[in-house]
Amino acid sequence: MSIIQWYPGHISKAERQLKEQIKNIDVIFEVLDARIPIASHHPNIDRWIEGKPKIIVLNRMDMIPETLYKKWLSWFKEKGETAHFTNAKQGKGIKFLNQLAQEAGNLVNIKRAHRGMKPRPIRAVVIGFPNVGKSALINRLLGRKVVISARRAGVTRQLRWIRISKTIELLDAPGVIPVKLENQKDAVKLAICEDIGEAAYDNQQVAAALIDFLLELNFENILKLRYKIDPLNITGEEYIEKLGNNLYRGDKERATIQLLxxxxxxxxxxxxxxxPNS
Known part of the structure; x- marks a missing residue:
């Protein structure tokens, strides 16, 4: 497979501005894709936030089995982190995020009061890879559509402050991604889940990798039942070729797009x- 790398120009500028704003932030929401919580974690975020309170938001909870919810929450807890599931599209889990932000911010105002300072609105930021659902989450937190949300990477391009209520201000930031994607297995997962720009990868290679991942996780029956092709004992590339022959008169690209x-x-x-145990 060819190397997957994607770092559009606007991300570099946004990342620089984001790091400058972190010092003004009280609480960080790191949004991860629930299908790939490990691959969608930016390796530099913990260094940037310098020990500030962080809440992990596992978005797209509707796209994984409910049996995994407790397992993932325990997995993060073992690492000393607080995680919370949401479905930003449907608004599930959003009220609790508001509460968490408020609780974290209250501690800030208690410290301000001890120093003889007046309380101020809590400042939160939503950070994560492109297209993990940050904009949909912000719209839900606000209760109205104020930021553009779309099923593609790179829609948000500038930082801006949005007031959620009298007590909470939110920094909307573009998706951030490492300059170099060191772990190519994770990069492929990001491509499969559409969490990086499509210009970064070859559709057929990524679809073939999807077949391989599903086999690795023992989900071969999903493929067998849906496409009437047994994926065992053949490669991902061979599976796509068979799918193209069966559905689209040998058109592998159409079969690829269908699969993805x-x-x-x-x-x-x-x-x-x-x-969680991977």
């Missing part, structure tokens, strides 16, 4: 690409 869209839109069901 079926996964991305949840047509295959609740299918994770990572498990």
């Amino acid at each position: 869209n079926d996964f991305r839109k949840g047509m295959m069901g609740c299918v994770p690409l990572e498990l």
Whole structure:
């Protein structure tokens, strides 16, 4: 497979501005894709936030089996981190995020009061890879659509402050991504989940990798039942070729797009690409 790298120009500027603003932030929401919580974690975020309170938001909870919820929460707890599931599209889990932000901010105002300072609104920021659902989450927190939300990477391009209520201000930031994607297995997962720009990868290679991941996680029955092709004992590339022959008169690219869209839109069901013990 060819190397996957993606670092559009606006991200470099946004990252620089974000790091400058962190000193003004009280609480950080790191939004992860629930299908790939490990691969969608930016390796530099913990260094940037300098020990400030961080709440991990596992978005797209509707796209993984409910049996994984407790397991992932325990996995993060073992690492000393607080995680919370949301479905920003439907608004599930959003009220609790507001509460968490308020609680973290109250501690800031208690410290200010001890220094003889007046209370001020809590400042929160939403950080994460492109297209993990940050904009949809912000719209839900606000209770109205104020930021553009779309199923593609790189829609938000500038930082801006948004007042959620009298007590909470939120910094909307573009998706951030490492300059170099060192772990190529994770990079492929990001591509499969559409969490990086499509110009960074070859569709057929990524779809073939999706087949391989599903086999690795023992989800071969999903493929067998949906496409009537047994994926065992053949490669991902061979599976796509068979799918193209069966559905689209040998058109592998159309079969590829079908496969990727079926996964991305949840047509295959609740299918994770990572498990808590991986």
